[in-house]
Amino acid sequence: MILHGYYRSTASWRLRIVLALKGIAVEQRAHHLRRGEQRLPAFLALNPQGLLPVLELDDGTVLTQSLAIAEYLDDIQPEPPLLPAEPVARAHARAIAQLIACDIHPIQNLRVLDRLKALGHDEAAVRRWAADTIREGLDACEVLLGRYAGPWCLGDRPTIADATLVPQLANARRFGAEGDWPRIAAIAALAATHPAFLAADAGAQPDAE
């Protein structure tokens, strides 16, 4: 399998965590987002959305959307599980992942920030847009996480929620989004000691700059 990604793409990073948690080896192929390589015809032929990540299976089948790919990996290799066993806890884990993947990440992503610049907003305004989006999202995330037992988002092992939350925190730092998030900070501290999260870190990738 080939994971088409980029070291700093937080959606690609989620999948690096999932792959590391499950011990699945893939070939990694980097596409430089800042240079627009995701809009080259060869990449658009893979994913017409022009977005990373893409998982290319050995038979050439192309999978898009990071959370769908994460669940695919969980379907084909159930151990260790990426979701809790109990339906309500599964729903909470998916909801935390989707809070980030739907309501934070796409709104502070390159594509939207570039559109804001095209509308005439300067760098400071664009950074404020991103920071506000991240802060509001993580404020709500912190409240929701306060309802669930830790130490991870949902209990005593990392799930799809943690794999989505931890990369988003790098974007929070990058855009200067800050808040009072003790539960999130404790999860970040735990991830900072976990081999799968360390292996998946942006700075540990071959294409890191």
Added chain:
Amino acid sequence: MILHGYYRSTASWRLRIVLALKGIAVEQRAHHLRRGEQRLPAFLALNPQGLLPVLELDDGTVLTQSLAIAEYLDDIQPEPPLLPAEPVARAHARAIAQLIACDIHPIQNLRVLDRLKALGHDEAAVRRWAADTIREGLDACEVLLGRYAGPWCLGDRPTIADATLVPQLANARRFGAEGDWPRIAAIAALAATHPAFLAADAGAQPDAE
């Protein structure tokens, strides 16, 4: 169970389709988005994101994020299934749903459009932003759907992909987003004859205006 929603909220509409497909009866409680009822303290106590839908279980447990709730309903009542059985087809169904739920809907949603207005953009510019977002997303969706056998998004029965696609088409019409989408049009035509999709339609809800 109580479904907190709004007739025109496409994320609530997805769940109305899923509930109708599965024949699960719930109490519906409407929160008027245009009047800002989703930002009232009583609603924020349910969902700190201030977003619809919310599914409130009989024991008071609160579930957020429409796709996570859809999968919860599939977990507790597997028939009829909301996803194909085969892992690759499951990934494709989830990816279509997420293309819409992550990369179209939140970027053309009230919260972002209000923020654009606060930045000084007029109604026409805001509508153009929404229409461009929807058109680009559905262009990519059409290409992806062309890879999968119909007549629904993934085969011969509706899945989470169709439940997410059909409501988004109402927003496409509302914002004047148009494109060459024959595969999508055929799915819309099929949905227009399907009892679950008819029952879930915005215009069929008690709070419709």
